[in-house]
Amino acid sequence: MKLNAHEIEHRLADFNELLRAKGLKVTQQRLVIFRALQESHGHLTAEQVHGAVAKDNPTLSLSTVYATLETLVEIGALAEITMDDGKKLFDRTTSAHHHFVDIDTGAVSDLEDSDAIKLDLKSLARKGYVIEKARVTVYGRAKK
């Protein structure tokens, strides 16, 4: 779930490089926001990011959090997912993967790749369309 400190630093270094490669400024806000996601359990709302960085960065505004998250998604440093209630989560994992949702709590977690999900993207293509990606969401509830 959570990443270890070494992995986080590694990702921060890559992120720094990515910003430069894209010709974007390496600002404190971007670093802090990106780090918040890496230190999280994996998925945060904009509001949660704002809360997470507030202690050390009390003037970092919510609108900056939104703008920054949008930028980071654009450059591929983060991914974005929309929950069924319409709220958005930012996801530190950018590679293709699927999600599991606890129906009762709304908690989202990543599914490991496995044989349980087999998608043949080529044969899914509608006439005249090119498939770009496919995402699976699995819904379940805790046994009690």
Added chain:
Amino acid sequence: MKLNAHEIEHRLADFNELLRAKGLKVTQQRLVIFRALQESHGHLTAEQVHGAVAKDNPTLSLSTVYATLETLVEIGALAEITMDDGKKLFDRTTSAHHHFVDIDTGAVSDLEDSDAIKLDLKSLARKGYVIEKARVTVYGRAKK
């Protein structure tokens, strides 16, 4: 895509029966709203439903559309899906199925069942969880 007139009437009859079975009143608003979905291409937003019924029912309020759609989802007469922009679509198809999204236009359509999607729900279950359902969204764009 669109249903023929006969099928629509058949569904209206079933819907009538369902309302009664659930002990709900058979109101003009419910009939008109349900019909709007049946006569559509399959997926409408609340706003679109309101627009569709406005001509013949100019006083049918938007808040009634929202309340009614919610009720119809609860009794299983309609399904609800959330698009990536956070907006909600109401779906006249209630059985389990997957969706195709045109990335450029946002247009949603239903995918037919096929061998291209194979989900083994049992083996997807996390420890201590029971899987309820799984949904696939396929994203593509029109070739040009």
Added chain:
DNA sequence: AGCCGAATTCGGAAGAATTCCGAAATCGGT
């Protein structure tokens, strides 16, 4: 057919998440 109580609808106000905007601050190349 008319009455009554509960469910439903109405219309507008309120709420929540996100986006927008002009002004101020910051970054990074020179």
Added chain:
DNA sequence: ACCGATTTCGGAATTCTTCCGAATTCGGCT
């Protein structure tokens, strides 16, 4: 250190949806 472009700030605006009290409608009962 300077300058211009980018980024951030803070608040207002927007959009979609929900909520609320009052008025209406449905349907069981007589």
